[in-house]
Amino acid sequence: MTITRHATARWEGDLKSGQGRLDTPQSGLLAATRYGFNSRFGEERGTNPEELIAAAHAGCFAMALSAKLTEAGHPPTRLEARADVELSMDGGPHIARIRLKVAGEVPGLDAARFRSIAEDAKANCPVSRALAAVPIELEASLA
Structure with a gap:
């Protein structure tokens, strides 16, 4: 038996000023969850x-x-x-x-x-x- 889960990522713009969103359509728990350079390398709100x-x-x-x-x-x-x-x-x-x-x-x-x-x-x-x-x-x- 194999179980497959998936998530999607969308990124717009360049690395430092761009932004992305993550979605987990199967569960819906992450819906357009924000992530970006500053939430990854800094303290800005959002995930990474x-x-x-x-x-x-x-x-x-x-x-x-x-x-x-x-x-x-x-x-x-x-x-x-x-x-x-x-x-x-x-x-x-x-x-x-x-x-x-x-x-x-x-x-x-x-x-x-x-x-x-x-x-x-x-x-x-x-x-x-x-x-x-x-x-x-x-x-x-x-x-």
């Missing part, structure tokens, strides 16, 4: 590719970790995941590193086992695998 990658990675990782914990007999009560995507300008713009942080409430599980299962989820969630060319660090703790 790195923020969207971070959201996708945090969401995918949390779901993968929940599945792995449940398979190990310790379904989580709660997981709070965060992904920080670092855009480096050294040698031209590139994603230099991703830091995943997760705090979990998992009854009956010790910190070492939680960390081990979180490492497995990090290595095997679909988004981590797609981003394998980028160093991915993990900080995992029990709440």
Whole structure:
């Protein structure tokens, strides 16, 4: 079975003064969501590719970790995941590193086992695998 999701991007103008919009027509959650040079490299309101990658990675990782914990007999009560995507300008713009942080409430599980299962989820969630060319660090703790 294959599942396909899609998004669209429209860009008008040059890099610095132009602007774009992102749409996710299947869900409708991103509808003409604004992005541009200053929302990516500055502080202007709007989204950017790195923020969207971070959201996708945090969401995918949390779901993968929940599945792995449940398979190990310790379904989580709660997981709070965060992904920080670092855009480096050294040698031209590139994603230099991703830091995943997760705090979990998992009854009956010790910190070492939680960390081990979180490492497995990090290595095997679909988004981590797609981003394998980028160093991915993990900080995992029990709440």
